[in-house]
Amino acid sequence: MNLQPEPAADDHHRHTARSLPSEKQLQRGTRACSSKGQRRGVFASLQVLDTKDLQVFKVTVNGQDAKFVFGEKHTFKGTPLEITLPFELRRGQEAIVEISFESSPKSSALQWFSPEQTSGKKHPFLFSQCQATHCRAILPCQDTPAVKLTYYAEISVPKELVALMSANRDGEIPDPEDSSRKIYRFSQNVPIPCYLIALVVGALESRKIGPRTLVWAEKELVDKSAYEFAEAEAMLKTAEDLAGPYIWGQYDLLVLPPSFPYGGMENPCLTFVTPTLLAGDRSLSNVIAHEISHSWTGNLVTNKTWEHFWLNEGHTVYLERRIGGRLFGEQFRHFQALGGWRDLQNTINTLGDKNPVTNLIPNLNEVDPDVAYSSVPYEKGFALLFYLEQLLGGPDVFIGFLKAYIQQFAYKSIVTEDWKKFLYSYFKDKVDVLDKVDWNLWFHAPGMPPVKPTYDMTLANACVALSQRWIKAKESDLGSFSSADLKEMSSHQLIEFLALLLLEAPLPVSHVQRMQQVYDFNAINNSEIRFRWLRLCIKSKWEEAIPLALKMATDQGRMKFTRPLFRDLYSFDKCRDLAVKTFLEHRASMHPVTSMLVGKDLKQDQ
Numbered sequence: 001m002n003l004q005p006e007p008a009a010d011d012h013h014r015h016t017a018r019s020l021p022s023e024k025q026l027q028r029g030t031r032a033c034s035s036k037g038q039r040r041g042v043f044a045s046l047q048v049l050d051t052k053d054l055q056v057f058k059v060t061v062n063g064q065d066a067k068f069v070f071g072e073k074h075t076f077k078g079t080p081l082e083i084t085l086p087f088e089l090r091r092g093q094e095a096i097v098e099i100s101f102e103s104s105p106k107s108s109a110l111q112w113f114s115p116e117q118t119s120g121k122k123h124p125f126l127f128s129q130c131q132a133t134h135c136r137a138i139l140p141c142q143d144t145p146a147v148k149l150t151y152y153a154e155i156s157v158p159k160e161l162v163a164l165m166s167a168n169r170d171g172e173i174p175d176p177e178d179s180s181r182k183i184y185r186f187s188q189n190v191p192i193p194c195y196l197i198a199l200v201v202g203a204l205e206s207r208k209i210g211p212r213t214l215v216w217a218e219k220e221l222v223d224k225s226a227y228e229f230a231e232a233e234a235m236l237k238t239a240e241d242l243a244g245p246y247i248w249g250q251y252d253l254l255v256l257p258p259s260f261p262y263g264g265m266e267n268p269c270l271t272f273v274t275p276t277l278l279a280g281d282r283s284l285s286n287v288i289a290h291e292i293s294h295s296w297t298g299n300l301v302t303n304k305t306w307e308h309f310w311l312n313e314g315h316t317v318y319l320e321r322r323i324g325g326r327l328f329g330e331q332f333r334h335f336q337a338l339g340g341w342r343d344l345q346n347t348i349n350t351l352g353d354k355n356p357v358t359n360l361i362p363n364l365n366e367v368d369p370d371v372a373y374s375s376v377p378y379e380k381g382f383a384l385l386f387y388l389e390q391l392l393g394g395p396d397v398f399i400g401f402l403k404a405y406i407q408q409f410a411y412k413s414i415v416t417e418d419w420k421k422f423l424y425s426y427f428k429d430k431v432d433v434l435d436k437v438d439w440n441l442w443f444h445a446p447g448m449p450p451v452k453p454t455y456d457m458t459l460a461n462a463c464v465a466l467s468q469r470w471i472k473a474k475e476s477d478l479g480s481f482s483s484a485d486l487k488e489m490s491s492h493q494l495i496e497f498l499a500l501l502l503l504e505a506p507l508p509v510s511h512v513q514r515m516q517q518v519y520d521f522n523a524i525n526n527s528e529i530r531f532r533w534l535r536l537c538i539k540s541k542w543e544e545a546i547p548l549a550l551k552m553a554t555d556q557g558r559m560k561f562t563r564p565l566f567r568d569l570y571s572f573d574k575c576r577d578l579a580v581k582t583f584l585e586h587r588a589s590m591h592p593v594t595s596m597l598v599g600k601d602l603k604q605d606q
Ligand code: BES
Pocket: 131, 132, 262, 263, 264, 265, 266, 286, 287, 290, 291, 294, 313, 373, 378, 560
């Protein structure tokens, strides 16, 4: 947690974390890192590392035993581990620190599954999610994106299981200590912030879908996944053309159990994704374009603190949509951009337009980044970049800047001021234009941005027209709707149609009932459509939708879906108690972060 952040960005931390077998043993590890003398003084005698719910058994420095104590436990930051070096370290001098430790079964970074909780039902499963500040709940570290490190790891697992990490695979050997096990080796030779350390263990299979891409999943989902994500190589090539060479070697995809709390996570060499992307028609592949884009913005150029998270996500959404534009046309890019603006409106309606967490650069002092998480850094960040693109001469001009920005700050961690300075130096002939931007409002004011970019409306018009028909319809007009209304609409347009209705006051229940009669949305399994449809029904207080909404909220755990569904059910007085009861029944088997946040949403904090 770096109570006294000591971002020794030039330190080289070498890890030899060795996680061992079975639940108990897998939680144990030894971590070695070389630590240089801290910068402030010439000599250092103390090394502070972040931990959360870790037990530490032994610490040595260059082989010598070192004293260690835990500091005070913070509500969400965990507990600082203070290591007294057995000798003074001069500035620049290196030492090897080895730590024996064990993580807790309730680690906020890990979800453990019994065999019955998996698709295959035969083997246990484990996955990690470190972003933003959960790496400390796996191993002692400087848990700040200001510091980058390379790693080497060996993971011992039962022979029937596969271990994967956010690294290139470095072969496997029999475990010399136990013939029923094998050891997987991994190297990440590009310096990364520790929030990108990731591990998965399970009965995983793979299919090759591109020259540098395998899709990994449990057997039951692996073929469907290979079909769904077949565009990955085309997206990688497009991204390279837009942003520069892909330097990470492999780009694999891993499909997680349904409780995975995010749409995707850009773990280097191995993107993690939710199975809710498996629509069957590749229509949700923008999430893959997004995670691919993080290989440049986020993983190469990294936000120095979580207050500058928009640098990661805003630029990544910008690249994601440029990839979509190349593959599906410029009108589609504008359609997605407009959808983003509407998403932002939705979020700001929910959070309130005076809420300081809606600032592009929020103050996160004593704020848990998981609690502050929203679409604001994504969509306000994207809107700023899209606005600048239009101000500075269009997409071809702006991509030149983005490429140069990536080159300039690759392998570094930066703040917004670094970005802005570089923008001004790249567009030194357009300083007068840049000075017209109200930077203070964009960066530091809550609510919607001060300026709305312009959007091509070709693909959005049909969504606006149909949603207006429903909003304006009187009871006596309901007969005019029919399944033919949707004949020319893509699934993306259906999503937008429903999203537009969600921005308005609830429709009368007679309207949603008629909508079900003519469009049969209940039969649609595309998660983005189903999610918005069920929200619409619950907001209109249609009781028949309650079991369907509860089922979606619990059958999968992607927080983008699960949290609003539970929140809407909780606000519907007819089913508040049932929503709370259902949550409490499922809580123990939910992902720890999802359980914490839904608990807060439903006022069931422990
Ligand atoms: N890095 C994020 C996920 C994340 C952010 C996890 C902060 C934990 C803390 C990932 O790249 C992401 O943005 N996922 C989005 C994808 C979408 C914007 C296309 C998601 O999960 O919905």
